[in-house]
Amino acid sequence: MAKRAFTLIELLLAVALTGMILGVTIATYAFTVTRLAQTTARFTSTDQVRKVLDEVEDVVRDSVNVTVVSTAQNPGLKCTLAADSKKAADAASSRLLAADRLANPITISKRGYERHGSGKRVWFYMGDASGNFGTAGAYLWRAERNDDSNPTAADRVMGWSNYYTSGGSRFPVLTGFTFSLDAVNRNVSMTAIGRSLWRDERSGTGSDGDSQTFTESRTVSWRHWFK
Amino acid sequence: MRSRRQRGSVMLFVLVMVGMMTVAILATVELTTSAAILQNKREASAKTRLAFEGAVNRALTEIRDGKSSVPDQRSYQIGDLDVKIDVTDNGASMAKTYKIVGTTVFAGREYIFERIVGNRQNPTPFAYAVFVNENFDPKKSITINGDMVVNGSIASRTFPFNVSGDLESSGTTLSFTASVGANTMLGASKVNMPTVSSLPYITAALVTWATGTVTNIVFGAGAEPKLIYRLGDVTIGGTVSGNGTIYVDGNVTIGSNLSYTSASDRLVVIATGKITVGAAATSFVGHYFTPTEFVTNATTNNLTKGSIVSQKLTLNGAIQVTHDSYFWDDPTEGAKYRLPGMWP
Numbered sequence: 021m022a023k024r025a026f027t028l029i030e031l032l033l034a035v036a037l038t039g040m041i042l043g044v045t046i047a048t049y050a051f052t053v054t055r056l057a058q059t060t061a062r063f064t065s066t067d068q069v070r071k072v073l074d075e076v077e078d079v080v081r082d083s084v085n086v087t088v089v090s091t092a093q094n095p096g097l098k099c100t101l102a103a104d105s106k107k108a109a110d111a112a113s114s115r116l117l118a119a120d121r122l123a124n125p126i127t128i129s130k131r132g133y134e135r136h137g138s139g140k141r142v143w144f145y146m147g148d149a150s151g152n153f154g155t156a157g158a159y160l161w162r163a164e165r166n167d168d169s170n171p172t173a174a175d176r177v178m179g180w181s182n183y184y185t186s187g188g189s190r191f192p193v194l195t196g197f198t199f200s201l202d203a204v205n206r207n208v209s210m211t212a213i214g215r216s217l218w219r220d221e222r223s224g225t226g227s228d229g230d231s232q233t234f235t236e237s238r239t240v241s242w243r244h245w246f247k
Numbered sequence: 248m249r250s251r252r253q254r255g256s257v258m259l260f261v262l263v264m265v266g267m268m269t270v271a272i273l274a275t276v277e278l279t280t281s282a283a284i285l286q287n288k289r290e291a292s293a294k295t296r297l298a299f300e301g302a303v304n305r306a307l308t309e310i311r312d313g314k315s316s317v318p319d320q321r322s323y324q325i326g327d328l329d330v331k332i333d334v335t336d337n338g339a340s341m342a343k344t345y346k347i348v349g350t351t352v353f354a355g356r357e358y359i360f361e362r363i364v365g366n367r368q369n370p371t372p373f374a375y376a377v378f379v380n381e382n383f384d385p386k387k388s389i390t391i392n393g394d395m396v397v398n399g400s401i402a403s404r405t406f407p408f409n410v411s412g413d414l415e416s417s418g419t420t421l422s423f424t425a426s427v428g429a430n431t432m433l434g435a436s437k438v439n440m441p442t443v444s445s446l447p448y449i450t451a452a453l454v455t456w457a458t459g460t461v462t463n464i465v466f467g468a469g470a471e472p473k474l475i476y477r478l479g480d481v482t483i484g485g486t487v488s489g490n491g492t493i494y495v496d497g498n499v500t501i502g503s504n505l506s507y508t509s510a511s512d513r514l515v516v517i518a519t520g521k522i523t524v525g526a527a528a529t530s531f532v533g534h535y536f537t538p539t540e541f542v543t544n545a546t547t548n549n550l551t552k553g554s555i556v557s558q559k560l561t562l563n564g565a566i567q568v569t570h571d572s573y574f575w576d577d578p579t580e581g582a583k584y585r586l587p588g589m590w591p
Contacts, residue, residue: 045264052271056278063282070289124363128343129413130374130394130575132311132367135429 058232065214065234068191072160072212073238075180079142080208082107082122083242088201091154091170096145097199097208098168102243103137108164136243141165143175146197149189151176159189160197211237287354295358298325299349303362306332306347311367317345328353337363342576370438371588372396372556373534373581376412376570380440380558387543387562393554393570394429398437406565440558441588443517443538448494448585452476456493460502464514466491472513472584480520487514487532492584495519505531507552513573514553515584522557524548524564534571536587556587 026034076097080086083099090096101107102123125134142164148157153171162180163171183190196213215233302323309315319334330351337346343366350359372378376393384402391410400418411428414421415435425431456477466473466489473491481495484503490513498520505528507514514533516522522535523542533553535541541557543564550568574581574589581589 041264045268049267049271052268056271056274059278063278066282067285070286074289122362125341125344125365128341128365129430130370130396131415131435132343132365132370134344134363134365 061216061232062234064193064216065232068193069212069214069234069236072191072194072197073210073236076144076210077238077240079107079144080240080242083142084136084138086201086206086208086242088199089170092156094145094147094154094156095199096143096153096171097210099142099144099242101139101142103139105136105139108140108142134243141168143171144197144199145171151178151181158195160191160194205241206243207239207241209237209239211235291353291356291358294326295328295351295353296360298328298330298351299358299360301325302330302332302349303347303364306334307345307364307367310334310345311369370396371574371578371581371586372438372440372536373554373586374572374575375438375556376554376568377560378438378440378554378556379560382418383560385562388565389562390565390567391570392568393572396435396438398440412570439588440538440556443519443536443587445494445496445519447591448474448476448517451585451591452494456481461485462503463488464493465489472515474585482525483516484528487512490584491515492517492586494585498523499535499537500525501528501531503527504529505533507532513571513584515586517585517587526564534574534584534586 079099079101082102082105084102085100087098088095089098103126104123106123123136123139126137127135129135142162143153145153145161145163146157147153147159147161148155149159150173151159151161151163152173153161153163160181162177163175164177165171165175181190182188191214193214193216194212195215197210199208199210201208213233213235215231217231302325305323306315306319306321310317310319315321317334317336320332322329322331328351330349333348333350335346337344341363344363345366346361346363348359348361350357352358374394375396376391377395379397379399382399382402383397385404385406385408388406389408391412394412394415395410396415398417401416401421403422405423408423408425410425413429413432414425414427415432415438417435417437419434421431421433452474454473454475456475459480460482462483463485464483464487466475466487468489473489475491475493477493477495478497480497480500482500482502483493484501484505486506486508488508490511492515495516495518497518499516499518499522501523502525515536516533517536519538521540521542522537524531524545526544526546529545529547530549530551532551534556535553536556538558540559540561541555542561543566545564548564548566550566552569552571554570555568574584574586578589585591
């Protein structure tokens with residue numbers, strides 16, 4: 021039997037079909053990768069915003085008092101934890117203690133309300149990379165002191181604010197964290213904004229509208245231990 | 248017919264493409280699933296925690312209102328969650344507290360919470376160092392080692408006003424600076440001032456005082472507090488031996504210093520009329536109840552161990568009160584001493 025080569029029609033059909041398959045495949049792949057990048061960016065924004073709010077809420081809920089203190093027009097949220105609170109950072113490791121429970125009372129008032137006393141002062145504030153309170157910037161910092169003075173560089177909880185206690189911010193996509201107080205009703209309203217860019221924009225080919233911005237607001241009460 | 252090499256190339260091409268797409272799709276699905284799981288966990292945590300707080304408040308309210316007792320196990324439906332609550336007395340670890348453990352199941356996962364909370368009972372006036380049942384004008388210096396409650400407003404004065412414990416007032420403002428060691432509670436609900444009737448005391452008293460002046464009060468031996476009845480005004484002073492209650496159908500004057508002879512002595516004075524601290528009585532002891540007025544006339548009036556429960560408190564001299572928390576620590580003793588509101 022004589023060997024037979026492809027005909028021209030067969031070759032053209034093969035090239036056309038291959039082109040179509042490649043086109044569909046590449047388009048699908050590109051679409052999927054884009055969606056993946058967008059989803060990643062969206063997830064990062066949502067995750068970091070909620071993580072910030074969760075961790076601040078955790079502290080506010082176990083506080084006996086919360087105030088806003090400003091230096092150079094840059095405000096800080098000062099939360100005075102209950103004396104028995106486990107929400108302060110472990111001094112040795114600079115990491116948070118794994119304690120879900122709220123603080124136990126120290127004494128009981130005549131009406132049966134829990135008295136807690138004052139524990140650590142936990143601060144949250146936006147600042148620059150130095151973490152000095154009073155600076156302006158997009159880094160969220162946590163600091164802890166045992167008195168009411170403003171936090172110094174030594175009071176920063178590096179393990180909370182940074183990866184591996186130094187280097188980049190733990191919440192790099194956070195672009196804003198604002199708060200306000202209702203002292204009468206003893207609650208804090210706070211808003212966190214996260215904005216994460218997806219790959220095309222990072223490489224300069226995307227537009228600003230391609231970023232994934234997520235905003236969440238919460239109102240959290242601190243302890244109503246007397247009424 | 249394709250050669251083996253041709254078929255292999257096509258197969259390889261298809262496999263690479265399918266593999267790349269599979270990886271991309273799986274990554275997207277994984278990321279989305281992770282985000283959903285994380286969000287669900289946060290929602291579950293917040294939801295169960297809030298349900299537990301709601302159940303705790305309901306349990307405390309029912310205990311306070313006498314609808315349940317301790318220890319107690321019950322379930323509350325909070326929204327769509329069933330929260331099982333286990334309330335036990337935590338008094339051995341901390342007086343007047345309960346330990347509340349709540350368990351609830353959400354999305355197949357069990358959540359357990361625990362809290363130590365106060366026993367939110369309506370307090371007796373004797374739980375405080377000083378109880379005043381109307382507006383209070385602190386027109387002299389006042390120092391309270393304990394808690395103070397005013398069923399009314401506190402007038403603005405410049406005299407020192409020091410309370411080491413809680414300062415509670417049903418008034419909504421405090422327009423002067425008070426030094427308060429614990430909490431200042433404004434707009435507080437009023438603590439009930441008990442009424443008193445002479446008849447049960449007349450019936451129960453085994454001793455009556457015939458004279459209007461008694462120096463050195465002797466209740467006699469025995470742990471059980473004694474009850475003395477006096478019809479008419481009386482002036483007391485000197486020392487107190489033993490423990491018991493003096494019920495006076497009239498006014499009481501503390502004419503001179505009054506002190507205990509031993510640490511276990513305890514005096515309760517219940518008067519239907521006014522109780523006055525005379526100018527010579529700079530130091531005195533005891534728990535005092537009057538539905539009319541408690542008046543201080545000495546330059547310094549130091550109640551070194553006791554409490555004052557009065558409709559009105561008039562300060563013509565500075566007052567210092569150190570609370571004797573005996574009836575707060577053990578309310579059953581209140582009935583033994585026949586305190587208004589606890590007896591008969």
